[in-house]
Amino acid sequence: MKDFDDRNDRSVVIVGGGPAGLTAAYHLQKLDPHAAPVVYEASDAVGGISRTEFHNGNRFDIGGHRFFTKLPEVEAMWHEVLGDDFISVERLSRIFYKDRYYDYPLKLFNALKNIGVWESVRIILSYAKWRLRPSPVEDSFEEWVMNRFGGRLYMHFFRSYTEKVWGIDPKEIRADWAAQRIKNLSLGKAVWNAISGANDTTSLIERFNYPRLGPGMMWEKTRDCIETNGGLVQMQSEVISVKREEQRITGIDVRTWDYGGSTEVKRVSGDHFVNTMALRDLINVMDPPPPTEVVEAANRLKYRDFLIVSLCLQNADPFPDNWIYIHSPKVNVARIQNFRAWSDEMVADKDTASIGMEYFCDDTSDLWQTDDADLRDLAARELEQLGLGKAAEVVDFKVIRQRKAYPVYDSAYREALDVVSGWIKSLENFQTVGRNGLHRYNNQDHSMLSAMLAAENILGAHHDVWDVNVERSYHEEFVVDPPKPKPVLALE
Structure with missing residues (x-):
């Protein structure tokens, strides 16, 4: 230089x-x-x-920002x-899929209990099939993931969430996005991590720093x-x-x-x-x-926009996770944050909880244009539908809209x-x-x-x-x- x-x-x-x-x-x-x-x-x-947003003493993190590098x-x-x-924060996150909560990173017995032995065998067989006969090209997100996880696991855990986040068919998303975001994780590594407790995949770190x-x-x-x-x-x-x-x-x-x-x-x-x-x-x-x-x-x-409906609940600890990924197509919410799990000082009142309901959309969509009060009702209803809180416990809220949150691949x-x-x-x-x-x-x-x-x-x-x-x-x-x-x- x-x-x-x-x-x-x-x-x-x-x-x-x-x-x-x-x-x-x-x-x-x-x-x-x-x-x-x-x-x-x-x-x-x-x-x-x-940035950190504020409302009535509560602080909100738009999207969840772990400080790890x-x-x-x-x-x-x-x-x-x-x-x-x-401060140092212990990570706790889960995936909600087919009305069950899966520990994330994967924990072997939790996954087997939720998905069942027979379906687990089918996932392994599908993985073996794709490893023996992978797609010769990896132009799309779908091809990239199937080559590393198999078609069945892709169908279960990647397709629905990806469609919810980006609003387009995963066949239209380029493989370089998957290579960048999923990093060096594979099914074999995920299973080994679950058995051994090892974890060298950045997206799955167990502790991180946070302001x-x-x-x-x-x-x-x-x-x-x-x-x-x-x-x-x-x-x-x-x-x-x-x-x-x-x-x-x-x-x-x-x-x-x-x-x-x-x-x-x-x-x-x-x-x-x-x-x-x-x-x-x-x-x-x-x-x-x-x-x-x-x-x-x-x-x-193109860009993907994002809005978060932050709900203040008259319940100090409705669930322990930092965040939860919502794969279910039954609700619109894609990810849920529990701000107290990031830092006690994010929440003004020790007897309440601050929950961020995150929605991915475009600024031309009906969801983006929805009135704030109606978004509050939607978020509260979906929180209760997921078994994470009661709509009647919501005592305050704030809606934050973020244009151009994510560049589209x-x-x-x-x-x-x-x-x-x-x-x-x-x-x-x-x-x-x-x-x-x-x-x-x-x-x-x-x-x-x-x-x-x-x-x-x-x-x-x-x-x-x-x-x-x-x-x-x-x-x-x-x-x-x-x-x-x-x-x-x-x-x-």
């Missing part, structure tokens, strides 16, 4: 105050104490989907920022560190235009707003720009627009993304990072890593943030520290 230069005349503009945007600013300042990045965030809260630089930043505010006030605590404290060190995180500031001359970005137009209804648009110039907004939105605010084929490709990128995405990324790579002083900035369904730690590398590029490195090895985040056998920069020599 090229040595970092010691110029002190960089102005760095960062679009988005989520994990990637704030990490880019924090890491830049750590490497160059004279850096003063400016972050523009459209909403009134930092953290993006990793095998990236040493990410681990170091978490501890630098949070210090003693990190005591929810994931947003990490990003609120990061914001404070950035501003203490001379940077700025500007809230309620939406980027509505990205100005360019040929292949160089010259500035952005930012629309600021306040709760009184006042708005103002200002032009912000810069030497370097880091983006975290969704690629489809980014391409459509470029001025002048990119070539037609790039715009058309960006518009083919459909049959058109890869070709479209290649076109968009190819054009963005041609820009001289512009990088895009994070989940939506790369259109990659990565975890929080990988979003942070891409942002760290972008910050290092500003200081003279030559990382390709598009080619960051996702597996670095998950495999013991591939934990390699990046080249360490030489100290920056700041001019007094």
Whole structure:
């Protein structure tokens, strides 16, 4: 890696105050104490989907964010920022399928009792069949899973939940999503883990760290560190235009707003720009627009939206799990969180419970458009239907809607993304990072890593943030520290 230069005349503009945007600013300042990045965030809260929402003293985690990583630089930043505010949490999660609760990770006798000996034998035989005669291609999620788990287990535990989460046939979801999210798990490994108690699969870790006030605590404290060190995180500031001359970005137009209804648009110039907004939105605010084929490709990128109905129950401990996956097609809810199981401080009253009912949908769907009070009734009814609480115990609620929560890996995405990324790579002083900035369904730690590398590029490195090895985040056998920069020599 090229040595970092010691110029002190960089102005760095960062679009988005989520994990990637704030990490880019924090890491830049750590490497160059004279850096003063400016972050523009459209909403009134930092953290993006990793923010902590509040209502009547209760705190809500949107989607559930475990703080676990095998990236040493990410681990170091978490501890630098949070210090003693990190707590250790024991994981407890289950799957609800065909009116039964299955321990997750798999526990052998629990699984045998629920699914039955005969069906277990059929699963093993199906697994053997697919191992002997696997699908010769693995283009789709369905093909990838069947080759590793067999058709019968796919039918039981993968198909229904995947359809609920994404709203499309698993045949339409690309295999690279499965390879990224399910990692190195297989049926053989799952059975061995159940028998032996071993577990080296990242998605199934038994303990994880967590900020005591929810994931947003990490990003609120990061914001404070950035501003203490001379940077700025500007809230309620939406980027509505990205100005360019040929292949160089010259500035952005930012629309600021306040709760009184006042708005103002200002032009912000810069030497370097880091983006975290969704690629489809980014391409459509470029001025002048990119070539037609790039715009058309960006518009083919799709996203899955998400809403959570948080219920306050007059019952302190309705169930012990951190979260439960709901595979049943009889209810709309896909995942349920118990916020006290993440941290006692997420719940205001020790005599109540705070339960997050999570629904995956599109912002054009009937569910998204449903009135909040009707969503409360739906969530309460489904909680009782699942035997996890009583609708009559609900004493308060809050609905949180999150657009573009997950980039969709459909049959058109890869070709479209290649076109968009190819054009963005041609820009001289512009990088895009994070989940939506790369259109990659990565975890929080990988979003942070891409942002760290972008910050290092500003200081003279030559990382390709598009080619960051996702597996670095998950495999013991591939934990390699990046080249360490030489100290920056700041001019007094």
